Amino acid sequence: MKILIIEDETELSKSMVTYLHRESYTCDTAFDFDEGMQKIESFEYDCILLDISLPGGSGLKILKALKDNNKLDGVIIISAKDSVEDKIAGLNLGADDYLPKPFHLSELSARIAAVIRRKWFQGSNVLVYNELTIDLLAKTVSVNNKPVDITRKEYDLLLYLASNKNRVISKNAIAENISGDSADLYDNFDFIYAHMKNLKRKLTAAGSDDYIKSVYGMGYKFTI
Amino acid sequence: MKILIIEDETELSKSMVTYLHRESYTCDTAFDFDEGMQKIESFEYDCILLDISLPGGSGLKILKALKDNNKLDGVIIISAKDSVEDKIAGLNLGADDYLPKPFHLSELSARIAAVIRRKWFQGSNVLVYNELTIDLLAKTVSVNNKPVDITRKEYDLLLYLASNKNRVISKNAIAENISGDSADLYDNFDFIYAHMKNLKRKLTAAGSDDYIKSVYGMGYKFTI
DNA sequence: TCAGTACGTTGAAATATTTAATCAACCGTT
DNA sequence: AACGGTTGATTAAATATTTCAACGTACTGA
Numbered sequence: 001m002k003i004l005i006i007e008d009e010t011e012l013s014k015s016m017v018t019y020l021h022r023e024s025y026t027c028d029t030a031f032d033f034d035e036g037m038q039k040i041e042s043f044e045y046d047c048i049l050l051d052i053s054l055p056g057g058s059g060l061k062i063l064k065a066l067k068d069n070n071k072l073d074g075v076i077i078i079s080a081k082d083s084v085e086d087k088i089a090g091l092n093l094g095a096d097d098y099l100p101k102p103f104h105l106s107e108l109s110a111r112i113a114a115v116i117r118r119k120w121f122q123g124s125n126v127l128v129y130n131e132l133t134i135d136l137l138a139k140t141v142s143v144n145n146k147p148v149d150i151t152r153k154e155y156d157l158l159l160y161l162a163s164n165k166n167r168v169i170s171k172n173a174i175a176e177n178i179s180g181d182s183a184d185l186y187d188n189f190d191f192i193y194a195h196m197k198n199l200k201r202k203l204t205a206a207g208s209d210d211y212i213k214s215v216y217g218m219g220y221k222f223t224i
Numbered sequence: 225m226k227i228l229i230i231e232d233e234t235e236l237s238k239s240m241v242t243y244l245h246r247e248s249y250t251c252d253t254a255f256d257f258d259e260g261m262q263k264i265e266s267f268e269y270d271c272i273l274l275d276i277s278l279p280g281g282s283g284l285k286i287l288k289a290l291k292d293n294n295k296l297d298g299v300i301i302i303s304a305k306d307s308v309e310d311k312i313a314g315l316n317l318g319a320d321d322y323l324p325k326p327f328h329l330s331e332l333s334a335r336i337a338a339v340i341r342r343k344w345f346q347g348s349n350v351l352v353y354n355e356l357t358i359d360l361l362a363k364t365v366s367v368n369n370k371p372v373d374i375t376r377k378e379y380d381l382l383l384y385l386a387s388n389k390n391r392v393i394s395k396n397a398i399a400e401n402i403s404g405d406s407a408d409l410y411d412n413f414d415f416i417y418a419h420m421k422n423l424k425r426k427l428t429a430a431g432s433d434d435y436i437k438s439v440y441g442m443g444y445k446f447t448i
Numbered sequence: 449t450c451a452g453t454a455c456g457t458t459g460a461a462a463t464a465t466t467t468a469a470t471c472a473a474c475c476g477t478t
Numbered sequence: 479a480a481c482g483g484t485t486g487a488t489t490a491a492a493t494a495t496t497t498c499a500a501c502g503t504a505c506t507g508a
Contacts, residue, residue, distance in 0.1 A: 015409045022396050024442065028441055029459065104267050105409065138391040139442055151494060152441040191496050214456065216504060293499045375483060417468060422483095440466065440493055 001118055001159070002177050004028045004045040006036040006062065007078065016049070019105040024139070024152060025112070026180060040066060040209040043176065045074065046113050046119065050095075052079040053180040063093045072096070073119045076111055078103070111223050120163045125212030127162055129224050130210045134159060144207035154199040155177050157192075161212055196220070225340055225380075226268070226401070228252045230260040230286065231275040231302065236281075238255030240273070243329040248363060250403075264290060269298065270343065271336050274363050276314065288316045296320070297343045300329070300335055302335070337344050337361065344387050351386055353448050356432045357381060367430035370375040379422040385436055385446040394443040436439070 001028040007013045010031065017027045027062070027199050028043065029033060033056030040048065048066070053057035059077070066072050076097045091098055096115050101156040107149060117123050117136060131144045133190065134171040141148045141158060150158070171189045179186075196212070204210055213221050234255065236359070236406070241251045247354050253383070254260040257280030264272065272290070274383045276283035276443045283301070295327065300321045301314040311322050320339050323332060340349055341360060348437045351358040355368045365382060380402040385393060395413045402419070403410075428434055437445050 019409060023394055069487085079489075100262075100265065103265075106396065107265070107267060109396070110268070128441075138445075139439075140392065140445075153495070168462095192328060194459095194496070196456095197458065216455070377484070412486075413467090414487075418470095418485070421468065421470095438467065 001046040001113065001156075002028070002044070003221065004036075004039055004043070004048045006030045006039075006049065006054065006059065008032060009051075016105065016108065020109065020112070023157070026156075026177065029183060030191075031055075032058070034088040035057075037065065038063050040069075040071065044173070047074040047076065047115050048077050049078055049112075052077060060089055060093065067093055074115050076108075076115060077160050078108075084117040093119050110159065129162065129165075129211060130209070132203070132211065134162060141203075143203060146206065147207045148202055148208075150199070150202060152193060153195050157195050157199055158203075158212075161220060165222045165224060168215045168218045168221045174219065225249050225270040226252070227255065227336065227381075227387060228260075228263055228267070228269040228272045229272065230254045230278065230283065232256060232278055233275075240329065240332065244333065244336070246247050247333050248379065251421045255279075257283075257286065261289065263296065264293075271298040271300065272338050273302055273332075273336075274319075275298050284313055285319065287319060291317055298339050300332075300339060302332075306447075308387060315372045351383075353386065353389075354433065356427070356435065358386060367432040369429065370430065372426055372430045372432075374423070374426060377419050378426070382424055382427075382436075383418050385444060389448060392439045392442045394428075398444065405430060 001024075003020060005013055005027055007015055007016070007029070008031050013029050013031065017029060020027050028038045028039055028045070030183070033054045035052075036054065042124060047088070048071075049057045049208045054062075059079075061070075063075065066075060070084065072094045076099055077091075077095045077103060078099045080101050092177050092194065096118070097111050099111060113136070117125065119137065121127060125135065125137045127136070133145075134140075134141045135142070136159075139155065159172065160174065160177045171192055172186065174192055175186045175189060180193075196214075200210055200212060211222050211224060213223060215221050225248070227244060228247045229237055229240055231240070231253070231441055232255050237253050237255065241253060244251050249271075253268070254262055254263045260274075260283070261277065261280045263324075274283050274286060280288075283303075283363050287296075287301070292297060296318045296365055297320065300323055301311070301319045302325060303311065303314070303414065311324070313323055320342070323335055324351075336394050341349060345351060345360065349359065349361045351360070353380045357366045358364075358385065359366070360383075361377060364395065365374050381398065384398065389406045395416055396410075397411060398416055399410045402416075425434060435446050435448060437447060439445050
């Protein structure tokens with residue numbers, strides 16, 4: 001799952017990245033208004049953490065832009081505790097959640113998990129596709145109720161495709177989702193092939209159907 | 225197990241912290257209304273001790289906020305003996321328990337233990353996993369009914385994982401749970417490895433299966 | 449239809465990361 | 479001061495990730 005952190009305090013931003021990375025999220029960062037706008041325009045994110053007070057322009061303007069582009073789902077406002085008007089303005093614009101500074105990273109992580117569940121999984125913790133289930137809380141994948149031993153990248157890959165079922169997902173999108181930073185340019189997708197092969201092998205060996213189809217020249221599609 | 229003490233009398237707060245610390249609880253403190261609100265908003269606790277009469281605002285308002293956030297489980301009201309209306313208001317709002325001042329710390333501790341048992345272990349005093357049992361009252365761990373000599377951190381670690389069985393628990397979460405202060409960023413998790421090794425060694429030496437599996441890149445999982 | 453080419457799959461090797469184990473320093477208690 | 483428990487640093491081991499090269503397969507245009 002991919003998160004954009006728009007926050008000018010570099011120390012805070014850095015510790016968020018570290019913590020969230022350990023929680024299996026991949027993070028992008030933006031440190032001012034312009035960079036924030038640029039990232040939201042060029043990439044897709046599962047969750048956006050948005051500081052209101054930013055150099056170069058108010059975060060509320062970014063929020064407005066997100067709203068106009070129908071990308072409000074998954075936005076969490078973070079802002080100084082006393083800015084009540086920021087909170088009201090943010091929630092009025094339709095942000096999903098509001099977290100006053102200072103906050104504990106575990107709290108942030110819990111809010112992100114809730115937002116993502118709401119956005120992608122109708123608030124549920126478990127995705128079920130016939131014999132295949134993905135448990136978001138336990139971070140496990142099972143086939144016929146037997147857990148499958150899966151690595152983190154494989155899990156990310158499966159979750160990403162499954163949460164976009166019936167859609168063709170480009171390899172660029174996959175690379176950005178399961179790998180580090182959107183700034184990276186990928187000259188080849190060999191690593192995707194490798195993960196895909198291992199994932200498929202493990203799932204089918206466990207008795208699952210192969211729900212992931214490759215779409216020649218386009219990407220991959222999870223179809224139930 | 226993590227406890228939040230919202231209490232303005234510093235002496236009382238300090239003695240509670242000391243006592244509860246000896247009882248293997250880790251404690252956070254808040255000394256007025258605002259601090260209390262901030263802590264409950266930004267962190268998860270297994271039990272919250274809430275004084276009703278606080279500088280800056282009534283504890284009942286904190287209780288209301290907890291109720292609105294579905295975090296009422298594990299709240300114990302502490303208040304002057306004669307405030308019958310506080311008691312009624314508190315229990316009406318759904319607090320778990322009520323303890324009139326002055327009280328014995330042992331009484332407090334017993335109530336906390338009861339609240340935690342109710343919240344986490346459906347009122348049971350003992351967790352049993354085949355040959356392995358964890359006695360919450362005695363704070364002991366046994367294998368085949370023979371007690372195992374275990375340190376406090378090891379006990380915390382085992383209890384935390386066991387009470388989240390079949391879930392992968394991140395090292396972030398483990399660090400926060402077993403480490404005393406609420407510091408939330410750790411630059412390394414070596415101390416977790418050390419405790420983990422000692423815990424596993426003691427349990428297997430005592431004849432227990434190794435129920436704690438490491439999940440590479442994700443954390444640890446207790447599986448029966 | 450058929451070669452030609454781009455794309456996808458595979459398995460193995462190389463690299464990087466995470467976890468384990470050991471040992472030493474630290475800290476609070478007694 | 480001595481002790482056990484806890485934590486941090488270092489090295490070793492295990493595991494995951496990425497790269498690479500060889501091979502299949504699907505599309506393209508003549």
